[in-house]
Amino acid sequence: MTTADTQVPAGRARPRSRPGPAWHSASTMRTRRRIWRSTGYLLLIAISAATVFPFVWMVLTSVRRRDTVFGGGIIPDEITFDAYQRSWSQLDYPSHFLTTLVITTITVAVVVALATLGGYAFAKLRFPFRNLLYVILLSTLMLPVTAIILPLFLQLRSLHLLGTRQGLILVYIGTSLPFAMFLMRAFFTTLPDELIQAARADGAGEFTIFRKIMLPLAAPGVATVVIFQFMTTWNEFLYAQTFLQNPDYLPLQPVLYTIVGQYSTDWPLMCASLTMSVLPIVLVYMRMQRRFVAGLTLGAVKS
Amino acid sequence: MSIVRAAGPGAVLRPRSREAVIGYIFIAPIVAFFAVFVGYPFLRSLYLSLSEWSGFGEPRFVGLDNFQFMVGDPVFWKAVGTTFMFTAATTILQTVLPLLLAVLMNCRWRGTVIYRTLLFVPAVISFVVTGVLWQLIYEPNLGTLNEALRTVGLDGLAQPWLADPHLVVPALIVVSLWQSAGLYMLIFLAGLQGIDPTLYEAARIDGAGPVQQFRRVTVPTLRTVTGVVVLLNLINGFKTFDLIYVMTGGGPNRASEVLGTYLYGLAFGNESGGTPSFGYATAISMVIFVLCMIVTLAQLRISRRAS
Numbered sequence: 001m002t003t004a005d006t007q008v009p010a011g012r013a014r015p016r017s018r019p020g021p022a023w024h025s026a027s028t029m030r031t032r033r034r035i036w037r038s039t040g041y042l043l044l045i046a047i048s049a050a051t052v053f054p055f056v057w058m059v060l061t062s063v064r065r066r067d068t069v070f071g072g073g074i075i076p077d078e079i080t081f082d083a084y085q086r087s088w089s090q091l092d093y094p095s096h097f098l099t100t101l102v103i104t105t106i107t108v109a110v111v112v113a114l115a116t117l118g119g120y121a122f123a124k125l126r127f128p129f130r131n132l133l134y135v136i137l138l139s140t141l142m143l144p145v146t147a148i149i150l151p152l153f154l155q156l157r158s159l160h161l162l163g164t165r166q167g168l169i170l171v172y173i174g175t176s177l178p179f180a181m182f183l184m185r186a187f188f189t190t191l192p193d194e195l196i197q198a199a200r201a202d203g204a205g206e207f208t209i210f211r212k213i214m215l216p217l218a219a220p221g222v223a224t225v226v227i228f229q230f231m232t233t234w235n236e237f238l239y240a241q242t243f244l245q246n247p248d249y250l251p252l253q254p255v256l257y258t259i260v261g262q263y264s265t266d267w268p269l270m271c272a273s274l275t276m277s278v279l280p281i282v283l284v285y286m287r288m289q290r291r292f293v294a295g296l297t298l299g300a301v302k303s
Numbered sequence: 304m305s306i307v308r309a310a311g312p313g314a315v316l317r318p319r320s321r322e323a324v325i326g327y328i329f330i331a332p333i334v335a336f337f338a339v340f341v342g343y344p345f346l347r348s349l350y351l352s353l354s355e356w357s358g359f360g361e362p363r364f365v366g367l368d369n370f371q372f373m374v375g376d377p378v379f380w381k382a383v384g385t386t387f388m389f390t391a392a393t394t395i396l397q398t399v400l401p402l403l404l405a406v407l408m409n410c411r412w413r414g415t416v417i418y419r420t421l422l423f424v425p426a427v428i429s430f431v432v433t434g435v436l437w438q439l440i441y442e443p444n445l446g447t448l449n450e451a452l453r454t455v456g457l458d459g460l461a462q463p464w465l466a467d468p469h470l471v472v473p474a475l476i477v478v479s480l481w482q483s484a485g486l487y488m489l490i491f492l493a494g495l496q497g498i499d500p501t502l503y504e505a506a507r508i509d510g511a512g513p514v515q516q517f518r519r520v521t522v523p524t525l526r527t528v529t530g531v532v533v534l535l536n537l538i539n540g541f542k543t544f545d546l547i548y549v550m551t552g553g554g555p556n557r558a559s560e561v562l563g564t565y566l567y568g569l570a571f572g573n574e575s576g577g578t579p580s581f582g583y584a585t586a587i588s589m590v591i592f593v594l595c596m597i598v599t600l601a602q603l604r605i606s607r608r609a610s
Contacts, residue, residue, distance in 0.1 A: 051484075142542075145544070148345055151585075177333050257435070
């Protein structure tokens with residue numbers, strides 16, 4: 001991994017230093033180009049391989065027999081799905097998987113609905129204190145989770161929601177909304193104001209304008225927010241780990257956190273559990289790559 | 304486009320105020336959620352950071368005592384040092400390498416989409432999965448890394464990566480780089496694709512080679528994007544928690560203790576003998592928040608002066 005990455009500057013430097021005296025006679029532009037390109041391909045392939053290697057290794061380990069994990073080649077001699085079965089029953093995997101799915105689905109639905117409404121209002125409607133409210137909502141975007149997790153814990157306790165999935169969902173919604181709203185606002189701002197003005201001139205109500213005209217046009221934005229929110233909620237660990245104590249209610253991430261200590265010798269079981277937890281995300285990513293990338297890069301450039 | 308005529312009860316209001324009422328209705332749920340789950344907790348944090356509290360009874364206001372204690376707390380300063388080292392290393396590596404990678408990727412290659420897809424996969428995976436996976440890779444006796452080193456005859460290089468106080472932070476930095484290089488590369492790539500190709504043409508006509516083109520055209524035009532990447536890296540570095548919590552919990556012997564893991568231990572873990580110090584933990588979280596604020600404001604000033 002490290003070696004592959006540190007090759008980047010070295011590899012870039014190489015073609016520069018090649019056309020020295022030794023190459024002088026043979027070095028037409030053509031061969032130089034060819035060296036350039038093969039170095040480039042070599043680098044790209046090496047870096048990509050180093051990046052995916054841990055995943056390939058994870059999947060390969062998950063289908064090994066438990067007693068043949070160590071020693072031997074990278075490719076297992078014999079493939080078995082025992083580890084998946086063990087994870088399924090010993091970790092009570094289906095129930096945690098379902099819990100995660102339910103929590104994520106509810107969170108995504110509520111966040112997207114409310115963020116769309118709010119994003120539209122901040123982008124297209126005029127009302128007093130609009131900018132002030134917007135700045136306040138966004139000022140906390142870089143608040144570290146660790147800075148509000150303790151008061152959130154107290155908050156849930158006083159609402160008698162500590163240790164419940166409902167409480168966790170409410171926290172997810174509350175903490176995700178500002179950023180989701182920011183994304184939706186960005187999409188709505190790109191839509192022309194004339195559409196709204198024309199509709200108003202025709203006497204359409206504000207809610208009708210939103211639902212019938214603007215919302216359909218913002219569908220790509222909605223899709224981006226759905227995917228982004230799905231990923232962050234599915235992957236969230238710290239809130240779930242801190243607010244839920246009952247092992248029956250736990251979503252996947254806190255469960256996966258404990259497997260190293262619990263099944264330290266059963267590597268196929270660990271890898272099978274990881275593989276299953278990653279599957280939904282990777283599938284969604286592969287299918288909707290463009291939206292995913294748009295969501296994440298937009299997410300990154302938020303400031 | 305069908306436009307439905309509606310003359311609801313709000314029609315008595317003048318158009319402007321009608322718009323305002325609808326606006327408030329639309330943002331009401333967000334504002335309510337924000338107030339309960341972000342705004343109020345944050346204000347409470349401010350107060351708690353000035354109090355002493357172990358979770359029972361009422362917090363006792365102690366002014367700046369927590370911050371005074373912080374100044375003399377060696378663990379805090381150790382965590383500060385580790386946090387800054389981790390942040391500095393990840394910021395440099397996760398800016399320079401993704402930039403070079405993006406430049407490479409921006410040339411025409413067969414199968415660019417495939418490389419891009421593969422490089423980005425780690426960014427969609429949770430910290431827990433990343434942490435567990437790399438714990439297995441780094442495992443000293445049977446882990447893949449040491450196995451591989453032994454297979455190629457480099458037995459001497461095999462190390463207890465996460466158990467060695469000198470190696471643990473670099474080992475964590477590698478994992479961080481593995482996870483986020485693809486994301487930052489994509490941000491750079493988006494920036495590169497926005498560069499006017501005539502700039503390169505002009506540079507070529509002036510006789511600039513690839514390296515000069517990179518230095519004279521690419522780097523200056525990407526200044527804003529680079530600023531954003533650096534800022535994100537700094538903020539994520541100061542805030543870093545999940546990966547380290549999952550992989551080492553701050554160990555061995557606090558060698559990888561950062562501000563995030565220290566304060567979490569103070570509030571929810573076994574620090575200070577099982578009695579949570581909520582006040583002190585919150586005070587440390589305020590330090591992280593202020594660090595993030597400072598770099599954000601600095602970046603805003605720099606980018607404003609540049610434009």
